[in-house]
Each structure stands twice: as structure tokens, then as C-alpha cells.
Amino acid sequence: MDKRTLQKKIAIIGLGYVGLPLAIKLSLNFNVVGFDVNSKRIYSLKLGIDNTNEVDEKKLRTALKSNLLLSSKEDSIKNCDIFIITVPTPVTKENKPDLTFLEDACNTVGKIMRKNSIIVFESTVYPGVTEDFCGKILEKRSGLLNEIDFFLGYSPERINPGDKVHTIDKITKVISANNRETLKILKKIYGSITNGNIFEAKSIKVAEASKVIENSQRDINIAFVNEITKICMNLGISIYDVLDASSTKWNFLPFYPGLVGGHCIGVDPYYLAFKSKKIGIKPEVILSGRKTNDEMSKFFGEKILDHIKSKSKILIFGATFKENVPDTRNSKVFDLINFLKSKKHLVHICDPYISDKRIHGNQVYKLNELKQNYYDLLILTVNHKQFASIYPRKVNFFMKRSALVFDLTGAWKKKQHNLKYNTL
Numbered sequence: 001m002d003k004r005t006l007q008k009k010i011a012i013i014g015l016g017y018v019g020l021p022l023a024i025k026l027s028l029n030f031n032v033v034g035f036d037v038n039s040k041r042i043y044s045l046k047l048g049i050d051n052t053n054e055v056d057e058k059k060l061r062t063a064l065k066s067n068l069l070l071s072s073k074e075d076s077i078k079n080c081d082i083f084i085i086t087v088p089t090p091v092t093k094e095n096k097p098d099l100t101f102l103e104d105a106c107n108t109v110g111k112i113m114r115k116n117s118i119i120v121f122e123s124t125v126y127p128g129v130t131e132d133f134c135g136k137i138l139e140k141r142s143g144l145l146n147e148i149d150f151f152l153g154y155s156p157e158r159i160n161p162g163d164k165v166h167t168i169d170k171i172t173k174v175i176s177a178n179n180r181e182t183l184k185i186l187k188k189i190y191g192s193i194t195n196g197n198i199f200e201a202k203s204i205k206v207a208e209a210s211k212v213i214e215n216s217q218r219d220i221n222i223a224f225v226n227e228i229t230k231i232c233m234n235l236g237i238s239i240y241d242v243l244d245a246s247s248t249k250w251n252f253l254p255f256y257p258g259l260v261g262g263h264c265i266g267v268d269p270y271y272l273a274f275k276s277k278k279i280g281i282k283p284e285v286i287l288s289g290r291k292t293n294d295e296m297s298k299f300f301g302e303k304i305l306d307h308i309k310s311k312s313k314i315l316i317f318g319a320t321f322k323e324n325v326p327d328t329r330n331s332k333v334f335d336l337i338n339f340l341k342s343k344k345h346l347v348h349i350c351d352p353y354i355s356d357k358r359i360h361g362n363q364v365y366k367l368n369e370l371k372q373n374y375y376d377l378l379i380l381t382v383n384h385k386q387f388a389s390i391y392p393r394k395v396n397f398f399m400k401r402s403a404l405v406f407d408l409t410g411a412w413k414k415k416q417h418n419l420k421y422n423t424l
């Protein structure tokens, strides 16, 4: 890489699931400042502790000893040339895009940036946010002009928490910019961490759209399988048996039923739907998928309770939004728990990834804290790796002899069962 690019100082704004791994990778070639408003997060990262489990301690410590500086002070990013923004983009209670984190980040960068700064966004948004929303705030705050004094880029992130195979260096990175020269610089910078595996999108809006449709497509495909699951359950057949058969066709797409939570798949389609409505297109398929997936917790809850006659002690295995991660944001397991509690059942959570003792008013237990011979029903909601080896033998310890098992993941369907096993 040429010396001029190598000398660029990069600021990463927001050090969560997306920002931290990016900061570590970039620091192998560049001077990087990782900035996060959460001073507690900075404190623990400086000790080598990443509570998102995305970066191991050794890599973090090595980066901190070389080119990576971490701070919660705005001054730390003062002399940076390139600002990469990786802050959350959630939805409001009404499922509308909540751009306040982006707004705050733009206000911070706007105060600090100089002429020729490049500001790149990685947060998932609907087409138009980078230029029409963020660009305007940056102009106002800095007094500089977009496309003349500073330049914008958008590069969606494809990180898959808990997935140690599809890491940044192994996937194609889509990049875009509002000027040729900026695109060239981004190609070199991002190319340095992806072994040159870069796709240059035609425009920033194209890159923004590409990301939000990836996650919307996944949401819709899962919604279809969830709907088929409902049909299968009422037919008295297993969706997994049906999928096993259908999957033998060369062009059948393998999607599986389940609860769709988290801050990406369950959120991003609302961003697309919002923009779609703004430009006069009714997003029927997108919103119908969302509705189907959002209603699955209640559907599963009702189906499970069909098997129970009296008030029961229910154990939930897994409450994070997906397997092998500590992230509980927007986890639909809590909708299921609330539904079961509303029917006056006692519900306990066991989740090896959740460090808090209580979450959303529920006690969280570790496997070794569960009482002997206590529960009437076990629901496997999230297939964490720790649960795989303990079924059925060790599970017998804390379940009553007459207990039921409801496996919402299908993970145990091929095991030997000595409790009453049910799956989808």
C-alpha cells in the first residue's frame, strides 16, 4: 500500500460487535483510535475484556500494545483523517428507525473533522441516511461542505456474532463513496483487512440498500418457514421431517423455523419498510414477514401450553437472541417467557452466556445452580453449545420424572429420549 494511505489515522466511533473487531483488524496496518461514549466499555476493553466475546484477550492486548488507542474522550479522535461510524441503529417502540445514535455520532465528528476528512458509515440504515441525514448534520456541525470539503462513504458490515468462520477477513466487503478518490482510498483501507475482497457498489444508496435487503430477505425466508411450521403443527407432522425431504431438491433453500430477535434481522426490515412507505410503495411482503416472525413467540407458547394441564415449573434453556452469544437485545425468548408467566406458570431461565443474575425481572441460573427433580417442563429455546452434551442424561437431574421437553430448535430431535420429547 502507498505511504500516503498508510499514514491515514482512522477513528472508529462505537466499539460494539461491529466496531471493535474492525478497530483491531485495521490497527494491524494503521494508527487507529477507538472511541466509545460508554466509558465502562473502554475501561474493560483496556483490561483486555470484551464482553461481546467477539475478540479474544490476546488479540486485544496485542493491538493495544501497538497501533490501537481506546478512549471515551472526544479529544482522542481530533487528529484523525478517516472516521468510521459503527453505532447502533435500533427502532423505536413504534418500529420506526431510531437515528439518534447516528445523530449524536455525527455531531461529535462534525465538531472535530477537518477539510478533506472522510466519514464512512457501517451502521445498517435505509437508503439515503448517509447522504441526506448524516451528511447534513456533518455539514451543519462542521461548517464544511459535503463533496467539496469532506467526503462520505458507506460500507455495510456483515459480521455474524458468534461465527468464527465468516470473519471480516474472509468475506466480501461492499464499499461505496461519493467521490472516485475517496472510493480508491477506501478500497485500499478495507482491502487491507479482507485480502482485497472488495465490491465497489455503484453509489452510497446502492450499498445502503444492499445491506438492508440482505437482512430483510433472511427475515422473509424465515417467516415463510415459520408459517409452514404452523401449518405442519396443525397437520400433526414435523416441519423438520418436511424440510429434510424438500431439501433433497437442488434449488430448495434451507431455512429453519424459530424466534427472530436481535438487532439486525428483526429490526432492519423496519428501516426498509419505513423508506418504502416514504416513497409511495406499500411494503406488504416485508411487513408481513415481520408480523409472522413477531407472532411466533405467542404461537409457540400456546402450542406448548396445549401439552400442560396444571400450573407448572418451566425451565427455559437459552434467552439470548441466538446461540453462543451473550447478546439479549430484542430477544424474542422474553416474549415467550412473558406469555408463559401471564398464564401463571413459574419460569426460570438457564443461560450460560448471560452474566447478570436477573434479566427483565427473571432469575437467571447457571447449569450447576439448578435444583434437583424440580421442573415440569424444559423448553430448549436457544441451542447454546453447552446444552448439546447434557441432553438427555444430565437434564434428568433437574427435571421431574414425568417432565416434558419442548425443543424449539430441533437440535435434540435425533437423540435418545427418556422424557416426553416434543419438537416442531
Ligand SMILES: NC(=O)c1ccc[n+]([C@@H]2O[C@H](COP(=O)([O-])OP(=O)(O)OC[C@H]3O[C@@H](n4cnc5c(N)ncnc54)[C@H](O)[C@@H]3O)[C@@H](O)[C@H]2O)c1
Pocket (backbone or CB within 6 Å): 013, 014, 015, 016, 017, 018, 019, 035, 036, 037, 038, 041, 086, 087, 088, 089, 101, 104, 105, 108, 122, 123, 124, 125, 157, 158, 159, 160, 161, 263, 264
Ligand atoms: N452486531 C451485528 O451482528 C451487526 C452486523 C451487521 C451490522 N450491524 C449494524 O452495525 C451497527 C452497530 O451494531 P453493534 O451490534 O456493533 O452495536 P453495539 O450496541 O454492540 O455497539 C455500538 C457501540 O456504540 C457505542 N455508541 C453509541 N453511541 C455512540 C456515540 N455517539 N459515539 C460513540 N460511541 C457510541 C455504544 O456505547 C456501543 O458500545 C448497527 O447499525 C447494526 O445494525 C450489526
